[in-house]
Amino acid sequence: MTVQQERLGALLGHRLTAVRIGEILNVTEKTARKRLHDGLAAGDVIAICRAVGVNPVEALVQLELLTTGEVTDxxxxxxxxxxxxxxxxxxxxxxxxxxxxxxxxxxxxxxxx
Structure with a gap:
């Protein structure tokens, strides 16, 4: 499990599998695993968060794709x-x-x- 998966899972309250991520992003499990390995793009993070009911801004900060300063501005x-x-x-x-x-x-x- 990648750091991104762990952090997204923590925000969600349960484990987020590559299979589920693939379903959300409409890609194969193999492609989802590759994206996880390479690091999810901000657009993927936002799509995943919206699908599972997690605040995308909070996730982007947790994944260090946005800074807290950027959010407060x-x-x-x-x-x-x-x-x-x-x-x-x-x-x-x-x-x-x-x-x-x-x-x-x-x-x-x-x-x-």
Missing amino acids: FVDADGVLLGTATQQQLVVELADRSISTAELGALIARRSS
Whole structure:
């Protein structure tokens, strides 16, 4: 069993065989074993995870195909990367998540006085 199989199995909660991986990827067991030996590509990992109900992002991090830093710089709801957002964009997002519109209006009114 490869390290990738072990880690995917740990995320899944049970052993993930080459036969099952082959079924998911629609390849023979021999091809699945070769891919496992060579190291599964990110696309294969994602397909396997989706088929077995495991979060693909978590698996990609566990398999060191993505770093935790890359994941934490993930796109927010407005499509702006947190790592590249301007200070103003971050402040607006934080305010939006933290206080109501009425509270924000009151704060602005107090600052304007």
